[in-house]
Amino acid sequence: MPFIIDQNQCVQCGSCIGNCPNRAIVRRGAEVIITDMCCDCGTCIPYCGVSAIARGKEKVEFGNTQLDAALKKKLSLNRDIVAMKFADKAPEGVSSEDGLNFWCHICGDVFEGSGIPLFFTAKNSMCGGSIALGLGARSVSREDVLTVMQVVAGDGGYFANNELFTQARSQFPKYPRMYGGIIIGSLAQMKMPDMILIPLNGKQMCMVSTAYSFETGEIITGNAGGGTCLGTVTLPFLANKPVFTCGDHGGRLHMRLRDEEILACIPYRLVPGLVKNLDKTIYNQE
Numbered sequence: 001m002p003f004i005i006d007q008n009q010c011v012q013c014g015s016c017i018g019n020c021p022n023r024a025i026v027r028r029g030a031e032v033i034i035t036d037m038c039c040d041c042g043t044c045i046p047y048c049g050v051s052a053i054a055r056g057k058e059k060v061e062f063g064n065t066q067l068d069a070a071l072k073k074k075l076s077l078n079r080d081i082v083a084m085k086f087a088d089k090a091p092e093g094v095s096s097e098d099g100l101n102f103w104c105h106i107c108g109d110v111f112e113g114s115g116i117p118l119f120f121t122a123k124n125s126m127c128g129g130s131i132a133l134g135l136g137a138r139s140v141s142r143e144d145v146l147t148v149m150q151v152v153a154g155d156g157g158y159f160a161n162n163e164l165f166t167q168a169r170s171q172f173p174k175y176p177r178m179y180g181g182i183i184i185g186s187l188a189q190m191k192m193p194d195m196i197l198i199p200l201n202g203k204q205m206c207m208v209s210t211a212y213s214f215e216t217g218e219i220i221t222g223n224a225g226g227g228t229c230l231g232t233v234t235l236p237f238l239a240n241k242p243v244f245t246c247g248d249h250g251g252r253l254h255m256r257l258r259d260e261e262i263l264a265c266i267p268y269r270l271v272p273g274l275v276k277n278l279d280k281t282i283y284n285q286e
């Protein structure tokens with residue numbers, strides 16, 4: 001428990017509770033305490049008027065290789081975990097994708113073990129997914145867009161017509177161009193990413209959601225009926241909350257997901273707490 005509340009100082013006003021981005025501060029009986037979901041950010045300190053919050057003796061373990069190994073072991077995963085980090089340019093030592101590709105296809109490669117981090121931008125995006133990722137759009141011809149729309153809308157597509165496609169997309173937040181690109185690689189090979197993406201079966205998803213709810217009291221919500229990239233990545237990034245999705249037909253194909261798998265996208269700063277809490281829930285009684 002990295003940050004702690006001095007119970008002799010705390011007046012239980014609750015001002016810190018709603019100002020913790022990780023939902024790590026909770027009431028337990030008469031006390032307000034900080035749980036294992038704390039990520040050591042220090043955001044709560046200025047919200048306490050009586051200086052009851054202080055840094056604890058331990059620090060949160062953010063080691064990517066340790067967290068990768070712990071998630072794989074505790075969830076019995078047999079796939080690699082995708083890590084993603086927004087950046088305006090490729091960091092030193094990270095290659096840029098040089099052709100056209102799909103975000104979801106690169107994630108599929110990582111799930112299958114090809115985890116060297118790669119910098120992906122709107123210029124590399126084969127589809128409109130880069131807009132959903134907050135990276136802006138590649139310039140394409142009118143004919144190309146019309147061809148895509150023929151696949152998306154109408155019988156045998158995703159929506160009965162263009163209007164319904166627009167209506168469905170409007171239910172996701174609109175993102176301006178936020179970053180120049182996104183680094184995608186395996187968690188084992190990427191330090192301090194923004195988010196992780198894991199293919200999970202029903203039981204594994206239930207274990208993750210139980211571990212998240214255990215000390216936050218919050219549920220994890222899902223998105224279905226839109227693109228795989230729309231339902232993940234930026235939503236958890238902006239809200240600092242995990243989400244799950246079944247993805248869409250094309251995204252599932254590119255990711256090479258098994259029929260039983262859905263996706264969980266989790267902000268990285270929630271992962272250390274989740275890993276600790278996996279040991280505390282009902283699943284640990286099995």
Ligand code: SF4
Pocket residue numbers: 003019020021022023024025034037038039040041042043044045
């Ligand atoms: S996660 Fe940040 S804001 Fe929340 S309790 Fe820990 S240090 Fe405070």
Ligand code: SF4
Pocket residue numbers: 005009010011012013014015016017032047048049050051052053
């Ligand atoms: S803001 Fe300070 S006094 Fe109020 S509940 Fe939080 S720790 Fe206690």
